[in-house]
Amino acid sequence: MKKSRFLILTFTFLLTIGPITNAASAAKFGSGPLDDVFDAANYEAQYISDLTTNELAAIILAITWPEAAGGSTSVTPSPMTLSRGDGHSGLWSFENRSSSNSYKRAFWHPGIGLWQIDSAGFARELGAHDRINSAVAAPVVADEIAASWESSIGTDSERRNEVWQPWYACNNGACEDIFQQIYDSSNDSLNISRDYSVSSMGGMEETYCNTTYSYNTFTCYKIDPSQAEGYTGSWIYSPYEGDTSDGIPSPLTYSFWSYVQYSDEHRHWLGPDTGYNIDIRAIRDTADNARGNLLWYNSSYLCPEGNCPN
Amino acid sequence: MGLIRNETTKKVGEVTVTAVLRSEDGSELEKAYTIVPVGGIRPGEPAPFSIDSSTPVNEVASIDWSVDASPGNDISRNFDVRVYDQIPYGVNEYKGIPREDKSYPYVLSTGIRNYGQNINTAKLVVAWLNQNNEVVWIETTSLSEAFSDGVKQDGSANFKDIVIEDKKIGSLLNNSQYMIWVVGE
Numbered sequence: 001m002k003k004s005r006f007l008i009l010t011f012t013f014l015l016t017i018g019p020i021t022n023a024a025s026a027a028k029f030g031s032g033p034l035d036d037v038f039d040a041a042n043y044e045a046q047y048i049s050d051l052t053t054n055e056l057a058a059i060i061l062a063i064t065w066p067e068a069a070g071g072s073t074s075v076t077p078s079p080m081t082l083s084r085g086d087g088h089s090g091l092w093s094f095e096n097r098s099s100s101n102s103y104k105r106a107f108w109h110p111g112i113g114l115w116q117i118d119s120a121g122f123a124r125e126l127g128a129h130d131r132i133n134s135a136v137a138a139p140v141v142a143d144e145i146a147a148s149w150e151s152s153i154g155t156d157s158e159r160r161n162e163v164w165q166p167w168y169a170c171n172n173g174a175c176e177d178i179f180q181q182i183y184d185s186s187n188d189s190l191n192i193s194r195d196y197s198v199s200s201m202g203g204m205e206e207t208y209c210n211t212t213y214s215y216n217t218f219t220c221y222k223i224d225p226s227q228a229e230g231y232t233g234s235w236i237y238s239p240y241e242g243d244t245s246d247g248i249p250s251p252l253t254y255s256f257w258s259y260v261q262y263s264d265e266h267r268h269w270l271g272p273d274t275g276y277n278i279d280i281r282a283i284r285d286t287a288d289n290a291r292g293n294l295l296w297y298n299s300s301y302l303c304p305e306g307n308c309p310n
Numbered sequence: 311m312g313l314i315r316n317e318t319t320k321k322v323g324e325v326t327v328t329a330v331l332r333s334e335d336g337s338e339l340e341k342a343y344t345i346v347p348v349g350g351i352r353p354g355e356p357a358p359f360s361i362d363s364s365t366p367v368n369e370v371a372s373i374d375w376s377v378d379a380s381p382g383n384d385i386s387r388n389f390d391v392r393v394y395d396q397i398p399y400g401v402n403e404y405k406g407i408p409r410e411d412k413s414y415p416y417v418l419s420t421g422i423r424n425y426g427q428n429i430n431t432a433k434l435v436v437a438w439l440n441q442n443n444e445v446v447w448i449e450t451t452s453l454s455e456a457f458s459d460g461v462k463q464d465g466s467a468n469f470k471d472i473v474i475e476d477k478k479i480g481s482l483l484n485n486s487q488y489m490i491w492v493v494g495e
Contacts, residue, residue, distance in 0.1 A: 085405035111405075120393045122423065122466075144466060147423065151465035152456040162456040165468045166394040166421060168405050249406070289393070292487070 027073035030198025033134035040142035058183035066169035070234040076195040078230030079202025083111030087247015106269040107251040127260040129221035203227040224255035311445040321382030330374040350385030358437035386494035388426030399480025416480035429494035430460040438486035
C-alpha cells in the first residue's frame with residue numbers, strides 16, 4: 001500500500017465534515033467512486049505544491065459527467081459505462097461490421113468506465129474490469145493528471161485545459177464548467193452529493209474462473225450491462241445491435257467475462273449469457289490499441305465458477 | 311516518401327537520405343537529399359522520410375539511393391506515446407459529440423509520458439501507410455505551448471494537434487494506418 005493509515009483517516013475526516021455538501025444543486029457522484037477519487041487525489045496531492053486534495057479531486061471528477069453521463073451533473077455517472085461512439089470495424093465480432101454478422105452484441109467496447117479509459121491512450125495495460133473498478137481506475141487517472149499538471153505552465157485554467165486533453169468530451173469548456181460548479185476555490189470546498197447506490201465496482205461481479213485446460217483458478221469479472229449502477233441513459237439505448245452503416249452507435253455488448261493474463265486482455269462471451277449458438281472470445285495484447293489488433297475466436301475455454309463451456 | 315530501416319547493430323543519430331535522379335542515358339539530372347525527421351533510430355527500427363525534387367517525373371529513368379548516418383547520441387526515445395483521438399475527416403460527430411471544428415478536418419491528438427531523462431523539447435513524427443505498407447503522408451508536430459518548459463522524468467505532456475484540412479489527404483488518412491515516433495532532446 002502506498003498510503004499510510006494516517007492519511008486515510010485524515011481524508012475520511014475531510015469527507016465527513018469538510019467540503020462535501022448535500023445541497024440540491026450539488027453534482028451527484030457514486031459514494032464508492034468518490035472515496036476512490038479522494039484517496040487517489042490525496043496521495044498525488046502530497047507531491048504537488050500548487051494543488052490541494054480537493055482541487056485535484058475536482059479536476060479528476062469533472063471529467064466523468066461529460067465522458068460518462070452525457071454532461072449532466074444531476075445524474076450519477078455509471079462506473080460500468082461502455083462507449084457507443086466508436087464504430088471501428090475491428091471492434092465488431094470477427095471484425096465484421098455488417099448486417100450479416102449474427103453476433104453483433106459480442107462487441108469490444110474500447111472506452112470503458114467513468115473516465116472512458118481507452119486502449120489507444122494511457123493505461124493500455126488495464127482490462128475492462130480494471131477500467132470499471134474505480135478503485136483501480138481513479139489512481140491511474142490521478143497519476144496521469146498529476147504528471148501532466150506538474151509539466152504544464154500557464155494559468156490554472158490553461159493547465160486544467162491541458163490535463164483534460166486526453167478526454168474529448170472535455171472540449172469546449174465542458175469540464176471547466178463542471179469544475180467551476182463543483183469546486184469553490186475561496187474555501188477549497190467541493191459541492192458533491194453522494195449517491196450511496198453506486199459502488200466502486202459499478203455492478204460488476206468479481207468471481208473466480210479456471211479453464212478447460214487447467215484447474216488453477218484466477219480472478220475474473222462478469223460485466224453485465226443490465227446490472228450497471230448509476231445513470232445508464234448515456235450508453236444503454238437502442239439500437240442495441242448498433243448501426244452497421246457507419247458503426248455509430250456501436251452495439252451494446254451482452255454480458256461478458258473479463259480478465260488479464262500474461263499481458264493479454266481477455267473478453268469471453270458465453271452462450272448461456274448471449275443466447276448465441278457459439279461461444280466467442282477476443283484477446284488484446286495489452287500493449288496494443290484494440291482497433292485492428294484483436295484476435296477473435298468462435299470458442300471459449302473459460303469456466304466461470306467451475307462451469308465449463310459444453 | 312518512404313521508410314528507411316536501421317540494419318546495423320547500433321543506434322544511429324542523424325540520418326541523411328540522398329537520391330540521385332538519372333535520365334535514360336544514366337546521366338545525373340539532380341541530386342536531392344533529406345534528413346530523416348527521427349533521430350536516435352534503434353537497431354531494426356524503421357523511420358520515415360520525405361524527399362522532394364524539381365525534376366519532372368517523366369524525365370527520370372532511375373534513382374540511386376544512398377543513406378548516411380551519424381553515430382547514435384543522447385537523443386531520448388523512452389516515451390509512452392498516447393493517441394487520444396483520431397478524428398476522421400468529414401464527420402460531423404465524434405464519440406457521439408457534435409464537432410465544433412465545422413470544416414471537419416482530420417485530427418490526430420496525441421501525448422506522451424516521459425519514462426526517460428528530463429527533456430527540454432520533443433517532436434512527434436507520424437507516417438501514414440496504405441494497405442501495401444507504403445508511406446502516403448508524413449507530419450511532424452511539437453509539444454503544446456503549455457509544455458514549453460520541457461517535460462521532466464515521469465511527466466506527461468501533450469502535442470499540438472495534427473490537423474489536416476485538405477479533403478483529398480484527409481480522406482486518405484481516414485483509411486490509413488499510422489506509425490508514430492517521438493524524439494526528445
